[in-house]
Amino acid sequence: MAKRIDVSGLTAYYSTFKAIEDISMTVEPRSVTAFIGPSGCGKSTFLRTLNRMHEVTPGGRVEGKVMLDDENLYGSGVDPVTVRREVGMVFQRPNPFPTMSIFDNVAAGLRLNGSYKKSELNDVVEKSLRGANLWDEVKDRLNRPGSGLSGGQQQRLCIARAIAVEPKVLLMDEPCSALDPISTLAIEDLIGELKEHFTIVIVTHNMQQAARVSDRTAFFNLAAVGQPGKLIEIDDTERIFSNPSVQATEDYISGRFG
Amino acid sequence: MNTTATQTPPPPPTDRIEPKSSQKTVVRPGDRIFSGLSKGSGITLLVIMAAIAAFLTYRAALALSENKANFLTYEDWLPQNTPPMFGIATLAFGTVVSSVIAMVLAVPVAIGIALFISHYAPRKLAAPLAYLVDLLAAVPSIVYGLWGALILVPHLDGLNKWLDAYLGWTYIFDKAGTGPARSLFTVGILLAIMILPIITNVTREVFLQVPRMHEEAALALGATRWETIRMSVLPFARSGIISASMLGLGRALGETMAVATVLSPNFIISGHLLDPGGGTFAQNIASKFKEATPLGQDALIASGLVLFVITLLVNGAARYIIGRRKEYSGANA
Amino acid sequence: MSQTTVTPNRSPVFSSSRLPRWAPAVIAVASLALSIGISLVAGWESKVQWGLIAALLFVIGSYAVTARIEGRRQAKDRVATSLVWVCFLLAVVPLLSLAWTTISNGAQVVDGYFLSHSMNGVLNSDPGGGVYHALLGTIEQVLIATVIAAPIGLLTAVYLVEYGKGKLARAVTFFVDVMTGIPSIVAGLFVLSFWILILGFSFSGFAGAMALAILMMPVVVRSTEEMLKLVPNELREASLALGVPKWKTITKIVIPTAIGGITTGVMLAVARITGETAPVLLLVFGSKIINGNPFEGAQSSLPLYVYQEYGIGTEQSIDRAWGAALTLIAFVMILNLVARGIARWKAPKTGR
Numbered sequence: 001m002a003k004r005i006d007v008s009g010l011t012a013y014y015s016t017f018k019a020i021e022d023i024s025m026t027v028e029p030r031s032v033t034a035f036i037g038p039s040g041c042g043k044s045t046f047l048r049t050l051n052r053m054h055e056v057t058p059g060g061r062v063e064g065k066v067m068l069d070d071e072n073l074y075g076s077g078v079d080p081v082t083v084r085r086e087v088g089m090v091f092q093r094p095n096p097f098p099t100m101s102i103f104d105n106v107a108a109g110l111r112l113n114g115s116y117k118k119s120e121l122n123d124v125v126e127k128s129l130r131g132a133n134l135w136d137e138v139k140d141r142l143n144r145p146g147s148g149l150s151g152g153q154q155q156r157l158c159i160a161r162a163i164a165v166e167p168k169v170l171l172m173d174e175p176c177s178a179l180d181p182i183s184t185l186a187i188e189d190l191i192g193e194l195k196e197h198f199t200i201v202i203v204t205h206n207m208q209q210a211a212r213v214s215d216r217t218a219f220f221n222l223a224a225v226g227q228p229g230k231l232i233e234i235d236d237t238e239r240i241f242s243n244p245s246v247q248a249t250e251d252y253i254s255g256r257f258g
Numbered sequence: 259m260n261t262t263a264t265q266t267p268p269p270p271p272t273d274r275i276e277p278k279s280s281q282k283t284v285v286r287p288g289d290r291i292f293s294g295l296s297k298g299s300g301i302t303l304l305v306i307m308a309a310i311a312a313f314l315t316y317r318a319a320l321a322l323s324e325n326k327a328n329f330l331t332y333e334d335w336l337p338q339n340t341p342p343m344f345g346i347a348t349l350a351f352g353t354v355v356s357s358v359i360a361m362v363l364a365v366p367v368a369i370g371i372a373l374f375i376s377h378y379a380p381r382k383l384a385a386p387l388a389y390l391v392d393l394l395a396a397v398p399s400i401v402y403g404l405w406g407a408l409i410l411v412p413h414l415d416g417l418n419k420w421l422d423a424y425l426g427w428t429y430i431f432d433k434a435g436t437g438p439a440r441s442l443f444t445v446g447i448l449l450a451i452m453i454l455p456i457i458t459n460v461t462r463e464v465f466l467q468v469p470r471m472h473e474e475a476a477l478a479l480g481a482t483r484w485e486t487i488r489m490s491v492l493p494f495a496r497s498g499i500i501s502a503s504m505l506g507l508g509r510a511l512g513e514t515m516a517v518a519t520v521l522s523p524n525f526i527i528s529g530h531l532l533d534p535g536g537g538t539f540a541q542n543i544a545s546k547f548k549e550a551t552p553l554g555q556d557a558l559i560a561s562g563l564v565l566f567v568i569t570l571l572v573n574g575a576a577r578y579i580i581g582r583r584k585e586y587s588g589a590n591a
Numbered sequence: 592m593s594q595t596t597v598t599p600n601r602s603p604v605f606s607s608s609r610l611p612r613w614a615p616a617v618i619a620v621a622s623l624a625l626s627i628g629i630s631l632v633a634g635w636e637s638k639v640q641w642g643l644i645a646a647l648l649f650v651i652g653s654y655a656v657t658a659r660i661e662g663r664r665q666a667k668d669r670v671a672t673s674l675v676w677v678c679f680l681l682a683v684v685p686l687l688s689l690a691w692t693t694i695s696n697g698a699q700v701v702d703g704y705f706l707s708h709s710m711n712g713v714l715n716s717d718p719g720g721g722v723y724h725a726l727l728g729t730i731e732q733v734l735i736a737t738v739i740a741a742p743i744g745l746l747t748a749v750y751l752v753e754y755g756k757g758k759l760a761r762a763v764t765f766f767v768d769v770m771t772g773i774p775s776i777v778a779g780l781f782v783l784s785f786w787i788l789i790l791g792f793s794f795s796g797f798a799g800a801m802a803l804a805i806l807m808m809p810v811v812v813r814s815t816e817e818m819l820k821l822v823p824n825e826l827r828e829a830s831l832a833l834g835v836p837k838w839k840t841i842t843k844i845v846i847p848t849a850i851g852g853i854t855t856g857v858m859l860a861v862a863r864i865t866g867e868t869a870p871v872l873l874l875v876f877g878s879k880i881i882n883g884n885p886f887e888g889a890q891s892s893l894p895l896y897v898y899q900e901y902g903i904g905t906e907q908s909i910d911r912a913w914g915a916a917l918t919l920i921a922f923v924m925i926l927n928l929v930a931r932g933i934a935r936w937k938a939p940k941t942g943r
Binding site for chain 2: 635639640643664665667668670671672674675676677678679681682685686688689692693742743744745746747749750751753754755759760762763765766767768769770771772773774775776777778780781783784785788789805808809812836837838839841842859862863865866867868869872873894897898901909912913916919920923924927931
């Protein structure tokens with residue numbers, strides 16, 4: 001059920017500021033693609049264009065095409081709400097809904113999009129929590145508030161919430177940057193399992209993480225502050241980290257700048 | 259597959275990259291209804307404000323066209339006479355004097371209380387005190403009025419005599435006769451007591467927003483507590499204090515019941531602030547309304563319109579200052 | 592301003608001479624005694640004066656003593672401290688007096704009979720009578736005002752926080768601020784001029800409720816806006832990213848997260864309009880009998896009752912005024928306490 005993403009000529013703006021320019025790439029289904037690059041290079045912005053979250057920011061605007069299999073997300077008549085059901089997202093900081101219990105958090109996407117029978121919900125919640133490797137830790141307290149969990153557990157709860165609606169693609173915006181090393185490891189393991197079912201795109205600042213979890217890596221950079229960010233290259237992760245074809249990538253990876 | 263992305267064949271130029279306007283987002287009916295409702299509510303609010311101004315102006319114009327006296331300078335209020343004559347001079351004087359007295363008394367004391375709660379009071383006392391001040395701000399003004407008329411007025415007799423005896427030479431504290439203290443001065447004191455909680459509340463919140471590091475910087479230079487407050491707390495809070503005071507002023511200007519219960523119904527302009535009598539816009543409306551003729555009601559509406567405009571100006575000024583403060587504190591935050 | 596901590600003429604740097612901790616208390620007691628002495632000798636009866644003189648002596652006394660023993664800078668500090676304390680006491684005295692007189696005078700009047708009977712057939716100089724009709728009127732008027740103002744206020748706040756941009760939103764923000772400052776009597780005059788004088792309706796509880804609603808709206812908008820702004824953006828994004836439409840995100844995620852604060856704000860606004868007298872005076876007119884229909888005929892309300900009974904001026908009616916004032920304060924305070932209770936308990940769950 002995972003789908004292929006095909007981006008061509010994508011440019012995104014904040015009001016008049018051009019944040020990223022002319023990006024084209026392909027993301028294969030059932031793979032993990034990591035975006036790396038210095039701060040401000042537009043990798044998070046680009047990620048957010050992949051499920052039309054970019055336009056939620058006031059002034060956010062996009063030109064170009066993002067094909068999900070053979071549907072353009074930005075085609076006329078496309079409802080961004082349905083796009084986001086197909087392309088789920090996990091954020092930098094864990095953000096469980098504070099008014100909801102653990103169970104309700106996972107069920108939120110389904111419940112808010114339609115009505116379900118209690119038994120169906122039970123199944124989906126258990127399946128999603130198992131999928132997020134959280135079930136054993138929380139199965140006895142599904143009715144406690146989600147915000148009572150530890151940071152790492154909260155983030156896995158958010159992943160469970162995202163996969164409960166069975167998206168085709170899962171976007172992760174620096175999902176581990178607010179977590180300790182042990183929780184980070186748990187999430188990384190989880191990513192490895194999730195890629196069996198989903199197309200995963202992850203933004204990370206941590207190059208070891210990119211090397212550990214991803215199949216392919218895209219390097220973004222910007223010429224100068226105030227200039228739009230650009231895709232420098234995308235390739236198999238191994239190759240990017242051993243023998244990149246662009247000098248800037250090598251400089252960045254070996255820590256010579258950024 | 260190890261081609262770099264930049265080498266993927268560029269999309270054929272004929273492939274229409276949609277013009278920006280064609281990114282017509284599908285708006286769901288739920289969204290349209292909900293955003294329409296909320297926008298409609300905002301517009302309703304604007305309509306109400308416009309209606310207030312329009313209707314008051316209309317009725318006021320009816321009254322003013324009958325008025326044979328100068329509305330701004332005439333000192334008496336006789337809309338029932340033929341020809342009708344009424345003016346707001348006395349009301350304007352009384353409103354300004356009582357509000358000025360209230361501000362002079364309330365602002366320094368409110369700053370003091372706010373400092374007390376935020377910086378001086380023992381920590382265990384501070385939270386309940388803040389809570390108490392909050393509650394006091396909610397006491398209805400009619401209760402202040404009742405208390406002012408029945409308790410405060412008799413208790414101010416002694417002070418009035420004393421002021422008359424020792425400060426009578428200042429003219430303003432010269433008191434003719436021994437009438438009860440139902441004067442603009444008493445009204446000012448009562449208004450001061452009423453607006454204290456509001457000003458204190460806002461000021462205290464501003465004081466609490468002062469970044470801790472500003473104060474620590476001063477303390478680290480060896481400043482005493484007062485010097486710290488002068489160096490880092492007050493400058494930061496200045497515009498906040500001003501806008502809090504403006505809020506209090508707005509309240510004092512428009513206060514009706516507390517003035518109506520205390521002030522003796524004696525329509526005069528007198529620089530002797532301890533003499534009973536005087537009037538304010540709001541008090542005059544409340545006390546004359548029941549006996550007013552139709553023209554009299556319109557005349558009162560005309561005076562209400564003046565009060566409306568004055569409070570608009572005061573609030574506008576307060577808002578302007580708060581707006582500037584936001585920029586200022588934003589840059590520092 | 593000198594910022595040097597080391598004053599050269601004092602030999603031990605860190606242990607300069609300091610006043611003992613009990614010094615302010617001693618100065619306070621001394622100045623109080625002195626002021627009573629002075630006042631008795633001069634024959635001033637007013638206790639207000641005693642207090643003011645004591646306060647003055649206290650400030651001067653602490654400055655003098657500190658300046659001698661600890662130096663000028665410390666003395667200034669001490670004066671500021673004493674001034675702040677004096678301010679606090681100055682304000683506490685009248686406010687305590689207000690609370691005390693209302694409670695003690697009111698408690699003598701308020702009982703089951705007082706709360707359950709109207710003024711029907713009670714003469715001004717008769718004892719007895721009650722506030723039932725006024726309480727009923729207040730509750731009805733406030734309820735109607737809330738039903739009008741709360742939804743408009745809430746939706747306006749939603750508009751400003753979630754949808755509003757551009758000129759319209761700025762205009763609404765500005766006029767909400769302006770509206771907050773409208774004197775209650777002006778709101779009353781507005782409804783009078785348009786509902787009664789122009790449209791020709793008669794005095795009624797509903798007319799009063801409209802004026803109260805105008806006073807309530809901006810308060811609700813302001814407090815709701817603050818609460819909605821406190822809802823982290825991340826929650827909105829999390830919900831949108833699940834493919835939840837915006838309006839459902841607002842109604843199911845944003846508002847429930849802020850509901851405690853919103854309720855508190857609405858209740859505080861209710862408490863505020865409950866005590867409003869002026870518009871009720873102009874529009875509801877006052878009545879001695881029970882009129883349960885807010886849409887027709889004069890009604891009474893608690894604040895109006897206080898004003899009218901005070902205006903009659905007989906001993907019995909003043910007693911009733913205190914009784915009604917206590918009832919009113921109790922009503923308002925209960926609303927306040929409940930509102931704050933909700934704010935505390937309904938705060939977003941953090942788990943423990």
